[in-house]
Structures are given as structure tokens and as C-alpha cells.
Amino acid sequence: MFFTRPLARLIEEFQKFPGVGPKSAQRMAFHVLDLSAEDAQALTEAITEAKEKVKHCNTCFHLSAQDPCEICVDSRRDQQVVCVVADPKDVIAFERTREYRGQYHVLTGLISPLDGKGPDKLSIRQLLARLQNETIKEVIMAINPTVEGDATVLYLSQLIKPAGIKLSRIAFGLPMGSDLEYADDMTLSKSLEGRREI
Amino acid sequence: MKVTQLKLEDFRNYKNLVVDFADGKNIIIGDNAQGKSNLLEAIELCASGKSSRAEQDFDFIRWGSNACKLLLSFDASGAEETISIALAQQNEPNKLLSTRSGRLQKVIKVNGVKQTSVRGLLGRIPFVSFTSNDLGLLRAGPKFRREWIDGIAVRLKPSHHDVLSNYAKTVAQRNRLLKLFAERGRMNVSDQDELLVWDKQLTRFAIAVIKMRLKVLAELLPLAQEIQSHLSRADELLCIDYALRTGRTYSEDFREQEESDQGEEQALNSSFADLHSMPDLELAKILARLLKQLRGEELRRKQSLVGPHRDDLQVRLNGASAIAFASQGQQRSIVLALKMAELKQLSETTGQTPILLLDDVLAELDPARQALLLSAIGQPMQTIITTTHLSGFDPKWLEGARIMTVNNGQIVSKEETSAP
Numbered sequence: 247m248f249f250t251r252p253l254a255r256l257i258e259e260f261q262k263f264p265g266v267g268p269k270s271a272q273r274m275a276f277h278v279l280d281l282s283a284e285d286a287q288a289l290t291e292a293i294t295e296a297k298e299k300v301k302h303c304n305t306c307f308h309l310s311a312q313d314p315c316e317i318c319v320d321s322r323r324d325q326q327v328v329c330v331v332a333d334p335k336d337v338i339a340f341e342r343t344r345e346y347r348g349q350y351h352v353l354t355g356l357i358s359p360l361d362g363k364g365p366d367k368l369s370i371r372q373l374l375a376r377l378q379n380e381t382i383k384e385v386i387m388a389i390n391p392t393v394e395g396d397a398t399v400l401y402l403s404q405l406i407k408p409a410g411i412k413l414s415r416i417a418f419g420l421p422m423g424s425d426l427e428y429a430d431d432m433t434l435s436k437s438l439e440g441r442r443e444i
Numbered sequence: 445m446k447v448t449q450l451k452l453e454d455f456r457n458y459k460n461l462v463v464d465f466a467d468g469k470n471i472i473i474g475d476n477a478q479g480k481s482n483l484l485e486a487i488e489l490c491a492s493g494k495s496s497r498a499e500q501d502f503d504f505i506r507w508g509s510n511a512c513k514l515l516l517s518f519d520a521s522g523a524e525e526t527i528s529i530a531l532a533q534q535n536e537p538n539k540l541l542s543t544r545s546g547r548l549q550k551v552i553k554v555n556g557v558k559q560t561s562v563r564g565l566l567g568r569i570p571f572v573s574f575t576s577n578d579l580g581l582l583r584a585g586p587k588f589r590r591e592w593i594d595g596i597a598v599r600l601k602p603s604h605h606d607v608l609s610n611y612a613k614t615v616a617q618r619n620r621l622l623k624l625f626a627e628r629g630r631m632n633v634s635d636q637d638e639l640l641v642w643d644k645q646l647t648r649f650a651i652a653v654i655k656m657r658l659k660v661l662a663e664l665l666p667l668a669q670e671i672q673s674h675l676s677r678a679d680e681l682l683c684i685d686y687a688l689r690t691g692r693t694y695s696e697d698f699r700e701q702e703e704s705d706q707g708e709e710q711a712l713n714s715s716f717a718d719l720h721s722m723p724d725l726e727l728a729k730i731l732a733r734l735l736k737q738l739r740g741e742e743l744r745r746k747q748s749l750v751g752p753h754r755d756d757l758q759v760r761l762n763g764a765s766a767i768a769f770a771s772q773g774q775q776r777s778i779v780l781a782l783k784m785a786e787l788k789q790l791s792e793t794t795g796q797t798p799i800l801l802l803d804d805v806l807a808e809l810d811p812a813r814q815a816l817l818l819s820a821i822g823q824p825m826q827t828i829i830t831t832t833h834l835s836g837f838d839p840k841w842l843e844g845a846r847i848m849t850v851n852n853g854q855i856v857s858k859e860e861t862s863a864p
């Protein structure tokens with residue numbers, strides 16, 4: 247054995263992180279060993295606190311230490327429009343733009359039978375309840391145009407459309423600063439689908 | 445388009461290989477199991493990201509090794525470009541090194557730039573490969589013909605790769621759902637909604653896959669017909685039907701067709717011209733009807749039984765099924781005509797001269813046909829040919845060829861025959 251047991255264990259834990267291979271895991275573990283006792287303590291506390299306090303908001307399913315979350319309780323935000331996303335990371339991406347001022351609903355995943363994800367595993371029931379009980383008039387689906395993303399949008403639109411709520415999906419297309427000539431067909435046809443009048 | 449050099453490290457039975465190719469004919473001679481096909485496979489892998497022989501990427505790595513590297517240099521209108529593929533086994537820290545399992549890291553680079561997916565290398569090296577296996581194109585199972593036509597489609601239009609992979613993903617997702625519902629025994633309303641979603645997804649990608657196959661056929665067939673009638677020096681009319689399958693096995697369908705020459709099944713074996721001109725909506729309706737008809741059977745078999753992954757191409761000569769009625773010789777002519785048409789279509793569509801990879805097949809053709817194949821597009825092509833012996837070749841034809849002998853994963857000799 248190259249590493250003494252506690253060190254090997256730490257490396258193994260780091261290696262479970264997304265995108266972390268054996269080498270980076272080793273580097274991270276050695277970094278932890280180099281930390282001062284206080285810094286190491288701060289790290290374990292940060293992990294414990296985040297794990298303990300950060301939960302799903304029971305309304306929108308975004309991650310937050312409070313329930314309802316900061317976004318849901320903000321009365322200055324538009325109460326009539328909800329943006330449906332797959333993941334809390336998508337909420338953060340939208341918030342960063344400071345453009346969107348409506349509500350969110352995080353599905354906590356996409357429909358994917360291969361991953362054991364049926365509609366019942368997502369927060370779809372709760373979304374439908376919100377549409378019924380709140381003042382929402384418009385739903386914007388901000389879901390990636392993948393096989394699973396499209397399936398999820400289809401499923402949701404089957405359920406939402408009959409309710410007479412305005413339904414749209416964000417456009418996908420060319421990244422800013424890119425060149426039409428080099429865009430692939432999928433992206434081009436997606437952006438053509440999502441074109442709008444000027 | 446020319447490939448100039450191939451470098452292999454621990455690929456199949458090659459520990460270390462550097463081979464330079466001539467612009468014209470390259471002939472690789474060797475006894476059986478020396479690595480001739482492996483060499484062509486390496487080129488095909490770099491050009492298409494795929495091999496028709498390997499079941500899994502692990503197969504590419506030389507036994508006893510845990511990584512392999514391929515580097516193909518090619519000349520794209522004057523500029524030297526490269527494609528490289530590196531596979532490395534990612535071992536779990538506490539597993540034995542020798543297990544051929546676990547994760548395989550794959551790094552694809554084009555001109556040294558890392559690509560996020562195999563899509564990045566597609567369409568850079570137009571090629572047609574013709575192996576002795578292809579001679580059985582008509583007799584092989586339907587999967588062989590589907591892969592053949594889809595392979596052409598991707599070489600003509602690289603972005604079609606995404607359509608095919610989305611379709612395959614959809615079928616896999618839908619199969620899992622069918623399995624789930626079959627095991628649960630009963631479907632509630634929400635289950636039906638969910639299956640409906642995957643029906644819609646399946647239909648949408650199915651139409652894209654089928655339409656592309658029909659488009660490829662519509663261009664390919666006239667070219668093949670012309671070559672075929674030239675080859676046979678007779679009025680033989682070559683036709684290809686696109687058969688929308690209903691999920692039964694090929695032989696079941698075939699038997700049934702012989703028994704009764706009518707019915708739904710027959711109606712669906714429309715000539716591709718009819719299907720080709722069919723609006724998407726009509727095609728969607730046919731698929732919807734089949735999906736409805738076969739729902740029970742799908743749940744019993746826990747498999748998607750409708751869609752292009754079950755379809756087939758049926759080749760007819762003067763109206764009669766070529767598998768049933770054409771002679772061995774005629775069947776070979778048909779395959780040759782199709783392959784030559786493939787070359788023509790690819791060179792016309794891409795505006796480039798494709799590379800021709802011939803594995804163990806040229807010596808099986810008579811000298812007249814050898815010459816015809818190699819002049820298929822009317823201008824000199826780079827060809828890489830494998831064979832066990834030179835005796836089957838026209839001596840005149842060997843003039844100006846680079847002849848290399850491969851033995852147990854090494855090139856042991858190289859000679860340049862004098863130019864004509």
C-alpha cells in the first residue's frame with residue numbers, strides 16, 4: 247500500500263467527485279493535510295453545515311437554507327410567470343443574467359426511464375398544483391433540447407396545454423460570437439425553429 | 445483526398461507501427477491473421493469513429509496493454525491534417541490491472557485539438573470500404589443492410605450522426621419503459637401519458653432516420669442501376685424497396701410473404717419512391733398505426749418493434765427478390781454496383797475524391813471488374829488493398845503500386861513497383 251489508510255480513504259472520497267481523477271484526488275488530499283488545524287476545521291464545518299441546512303424549497307424545489315426560499319418569498323417578483331428548469335444550477339444561471347424576474351420551478355431532473363426517472367420522481371405533481379392554486383398565467387420551459395429534455399417538455403405540455411395556460415420554450419441556437427458557417431446542422435435547425443419576427 | 449501516414453501504438457496486434465501510404469495503389473499482403481484487416485480498421489476508425497468489426501472499444505487495445513493510440517495524417521487539398529484517437533483504461537484504484545472492464549477514456553483530436561465527441565472527426569476523410577463480408581450484403585441479416593445505409597448517410601452528412609444517436613437513445617429509453625410497464629402488469633393513466641411521450645419522440649426521430657435512408661437510396665439507386673446494366677450487359681433492372689418492418693423477424697416476414705402475397709405487410713413494402721415523396725405527416729400516421737397495432741406485442745416482448753431499427757432494404761432484380769432468385773454471380777455484381785455507386789455518390793456530394801479501402805475483396809473479382817471498380821469515379825483514387833496473394837491481380841494493374849508485406853503486426857517489406 248502506497249498510502250496510509252486514513253490518507254487513502256480521503257483520496258477515495260475526493261475521487262468520487264465529478265470530474266476528479268486519481269491524480270487530482272491525490273493533490274486535493276495532500277492539500278487538506280497541509281491545511282492548518284483551523285482551516286481543516288472550517289472545511290469540515292462548511293460541509294456539515296451545507297449538508298444540514300441546504301434543503302429543497304417545498305414550493306419551487308430550488309436549493310435553499312430557508313423554506314420557502316429567497317426567490318419564492320420575494321414579493322417584488324412577477325407572480326404570473328414561472329420558468330421550469332431541470333436543475334438548481336439552471337436557476338443560478340438565469341439569476342446571473344438579472345433579466346428574469348418571475349418564479350421558478352425546479353423539476354429535479356428529466357424523464358429518463360434508463361435512469362429510473364419517471365414523472366413521479368420529478369416535482370411535476372407539485373408544479374401542477376402550483377398552476378392550479380397560484381396566479382400563474384404563463385409557463386416558460388427552459389429545458390435543454392436533448393432526447394430526455396424534449397421528452398420531459400412533451401410530457402409537461404400534454405398536461406399543461408389543456409389547462410389553457412400560455413406555454414413556451416426558450417429558443418436554442420447559436421452561441422454569441424459564433425459563425426453561421428461553422429454551426430452544425432442541429433444547432434442551425436434549432437435556431438431556425440426558434441426564429442422570431444423582427 | 446489522400447491519407448499519408450498511419451501510426452499505431454498497441455492497437456490490435458500492432459505494438460508499434462508507422463506506415464506511409466502512396467498516393468495511388470497500396471497493396472498489403474500477408475497470410476491470414478497477420479493484421480491486414482486491423483490496419484484498414486484503424487483507418488476506418490479514424491475516418492468514421494467506428495469499426496464494423498469491434499463489439500466494444502476494449503477490443504482495440506492490444507492484449508496485455510491498457511491503452512492504445514492511433515494517429516492518421518491526411519492531405520486535405522494541400523494542407524496536412526491529422527486525426528488521433530487515444531483509448532486508455534481507467535482502473536479503479538484497487539482493482540487488478542489486467543481486467544478488461546471498467547471505464548475507458550477516449551480522447552479524440554483533430555489537428556491536435558481535443559474534440560468533445562466523435563462528431564468532431566466525421567466527414568473529414570471521405571472513404572468507401574468494401575470487404576469480403578460486404579459480398580454477402582444481400583444475404584446477411586437486415587441489421588447489416590441498415591448499418592450499411594446509415595453509414596453512407598453519415599458519410600454524406602455528418603450531422604446525421606446526431607439523429608441516429610438520438611434515435612438509438614429514444615429506442616433504449618422506450619424499451620426500458622416497456623419493460624417497466626410489462627413487469628408492473630398494469631398501466632395507469634400517467635403511465636400511458638408517459639409512453640405516449642416516447643411514442644412521439646420515437647416517431648419524430650424515426651421519420652428523420654427513414655427519410656434520410658430514402659434520400660440516400662434515391663440518389664444511389666440510379667447510379668447503381670446504370671452500373672448494374674453495364675456489368676450484366678443485359679437488361680437487368682435493379683430495384684430496392686424500403687420495407688417498414690412490423691417487428692417480426694426477417695425470416696418470419698419472408699416466409700409469410702411467400703405464403704400470401706398481399707395484406708398489410710405487403711402494402712408497407714412500398715417502393716422507396718412512394719415513401720420518399722410521402723409527406724412526413726403520412727409517414728407519422730403509418731407509424732402511429734403500427735405502434736397502436738403492436739402495443740400488446742411490444743409489452744409482451746418488452747421491446748420497441750416499430751421504427752427504422754427494424755426496417756429492411758429489399759433488393760430486386762427484374763422484379764424478383766434478389767436473395768431468392770439471383771445467382772451468386774448476379775448477387776456479387778449487384779453488390780459491386782452498389783459499392784461503385786457509393787463511391788460516385790460520395791465524390792459527387794462531397795466534391796472530393798474518396799479513399800477506397802478494399803479488404804480481401806479485390807482478388808475475388810475478375811480482372812475486368814477489378815479495373816472497373818478502381819475506375820469507378822473516372823479519376824485516380826487512393827486505394828488501400830489487402831490480399832493474401834498477388835496471383836489474382838492483373839500484372840499490368842500492379843504497375844506503380846506500393847506493395848507492403850505484413851507479418852504478425854509488423855510491416856516486414858516494402859517495395860515500389862515501377863510505374864507504367
Ligand SMILES: Nc1ncnc2c1ncn2[C@@H]1O[C@H](COP(=O)(O)OP(=O)(O)O)[C@@H](O)[C@H]1O
Pocket residue numbers: 455456457458474475476477478479480481482483502503504505506507
Ligand atoms: N486486441 C488485440 N490484441 C492483440 N491481437 C489482436 C487483438 N485483436 C485481434 N488480434 C489479432 O489480430 C489478428 C487478426 O488480424 P486481422 O487483421 O484480422 O488479420 P488478417 O491479416 O487476416 O486480416 C488475430 O491474430 C488476432 O488474434
Ligand SMILES: [Mg+2]
Pocket residue numbers: 480481482803804
Ligand atoms: Mg482480414
Ligand SMILES: [Zn+2]
Pocket residue numbers: 303304305306307308314315316317318
Ligand atoms: Zn422556492
